[in-house]
Amino acid sequence: MGLAVESRSSDSPYIERVWRSSSDDVGRMTSVATARWDLVFWDHRGQIHVAIQGPESRASTAPVPEEATFFGIIFSLGTSMPHLPVGGLVDGSVELPDATRRSFQLKGSAWRLPDYDNAEEFVGRMAREGVLDRDPIVAAVLRGGSPEVSERTVQRRFVAATGLTRGAVRQIDRARRAAVLIQEGVPAHDVIDRLGYFDQPHLARSLARYVGRTATQLRDRDAPEPLSLLYKT
Structure with missing residues (x-):
């Protein structure tokens, strides 16, 4: 009972993670902040829904439909749909x-619904x-690179x-990394040292x-x- 979630990594440069879940006897969840956006499909009592979920700038409470099944593709940071500026999707969908x-509409065309196993092909x-x-600049910075552009350009990108x-x-x-470490049993003072927090109140905030x-x-x-889904990157 609750929200059962399964996820996997991906070898696609466009995908951070693929996940699926089902709900049973749960009405809401805490949605953790995320810098990534995802494409979510769900079946609620025979009705199919598809939504683009934007980045979330802070944690929030979200409703969970009863007896629903979900499947989602979390896109890698820096991946976007040019026809749908992601800035307008922050904290929204x-x-x-x-x-x-069988299908849904995306950018004026019909697309066949993907599933958990063929997300990369889709x-x-x-x-x-x-x-x-x-x-490519965002992707390079995330890998630890130093693109030959100004910091202002990096920020804008x-x-x-x-x-x-x-x-x-x-x-x-x-x-998010701190939360995963704490769930794994790492003491708070070790999390502070590993991730560069100033002190316990800083971590708590x-x-x-x-x-x-x-x-x-x-x-x-x-x-x-x-x-919502927490995972190691």
């Missing part, structure tokens, strides 16, 4: 029209047909590709803003309200 068990087609793009500043992306990703949990609550595996 847009549902795509004409969704059936995203590859999106890239080939120009529906999807990936900013981050905002254009993610809807968030480079600093916001860094803070969100650090809080970050967790409250971006994860919506205290360190103690993250260690509780029987929390009444489930968290």
Whole structure:
């Protein structure tokens, strides 16, 4: 009972992670902040829905439909749909029209619904047909590179590709890493040292803003309200 989530990594440069889940006897969850956006498909009592979910700048409470199944593609940071500026999707979403068990509408064309196992093939087609793009500067910075452009250009490219500043992306990703470490049993003082927090209050404020949990609550595996997907990057 609750929200059962399964996920896997991907070898596609456009995909951060692929996930699927099902809900049973749960009405809401805590949605953790994320710098990535994703394409989500769900079946709620026979009705198919497809939505683009934008980046989330802070943790929030989200409703969960009862007896629903979900499948989602989390896109890698720097990947975007040029026809749909991601800045307008921060802390929001847009549902795509004409969704059936076979297809849905995207950028004026009918697309066959993908599934958990063929997400890479589907995203590859999106890239080939120009529906999807990936900013090489953002990707290089994330790999630790130093592109031969100004810091101002890097900041502008981050905002254009993610809807968030480079600093916001860094803070969100650090809080998510901290939450994963705490769930694994790493003591808070070790998390502070590993991830560069100033002190315990600094870590606590970050967790409250971006994860919506205290360190103690993250260690509780029987929390009444489930968290959205947390994973190691």
